[in-house]
Amino acid sequence: MNDISMSKTSTAAVSGREHWTNKGEVKLFLWEKFVGDPANTTGTVLFVHGSSMASQPTFDLQVPGRPDSSAMDWFAQRGFDCWCLDMEGYGRSEKSRDNNAPISQGADDCLAAATYIQKLRGKRPFLVYGISSGALRAALFAERNPEMVGRLALDAMVWTGEGSPTLAERKKKLPEFQSKNRRPIDRAFVRSIFNRDHPGTAEDRVIEAFADAILALDDSVPTGTYVDMCSKLPVVDPTKITVPTMIMRGQWDGIASVDDLVKFYERLPNPDKHFAVMPGISHASFQQKNYLLVYHILWSFFAQPEPVYRG
DSSP states (O other): OTTOOSSOSOOSOOEEEEEEEEETTEEEEEEEEESSOGGGOSEEEEEEOOSSSOHHHHHSOOOTTSTTOOHHHHHHTTTEEEEEEOOTTSTTSOOOSSSOOOHHHHHHHHHHHHHHHHHHHOSOOEEEEEETHHHHHHHHHHHHOGGGEEEEEEESOOSSOTTOHHHHHHGGGHHHHHTOSEEEOOHHHHHHHHHSSOTTSSOHHHHHHHHHHHHTTOSEEESHHHHHHHHSOOOSOGGGOOSOEEEEEETTOOSSOHHHHHHHHHHOOOSOEEEEEETTOOSSGGGSTTHHHHHHHHHHHHTOOOOSOOO
């Protein structure tokens, strides 16, 4: 992938296309963005969303006057075939089953989506990016299916939960989360994502556009990831993640301590591993003022050439 430039590789318009696949009897929604012929792109990116919002608001957020607001558009213009999916219970995917959509089930959703995409576009390994609980879903998917993952980027992830102020607060409501399969979300909740760690890292107009996009699809979301992150960590084993991996942590993110993530990083067996601290970032990286910095870090990892010598 060393032929990719940080500048746009195409000035053509980005195309968007919706897809549907099944996980057993459950319908899952997928969204694809690309430039030109999607079969001839340089790499296939799979974006995996977090606990409280569907995929398009997270990865394809359009904000007038904010250049390159959509991460999917930005990567599509640089030669990638970009995909995201709504996990079961979120967005446009099926919400009818009586379950709380735990992290393990999200990894199953990733597998269903990846299998569909490979049948459609060919069996090249995915460049996978997951954020927050989406990082745990993505990590578990890679742990179970290493042959399907070329590179794995884990943003705003938590491993054991030690030293996490966000989870310490969230655990106070664990009995409530365990008592039901869904929890309500509203505009005040979306705003709280940006105010809990370090207010000021995101523009108000972006937060409001993000909230508009989230609430247009959901007024409640599953409780499973919250239950898992408050009572069942760790849910992934770094010693079993054999693919090249990057840990991305916002400077102000309260979901995981640096110590917790460094211990995870040390146990990753593949020598092609990276740890990136993102200055001025709290949670929800793509919606921050420093979002272009996040894109660059992720692009540099996805575009890294393979080693010529391994020893």
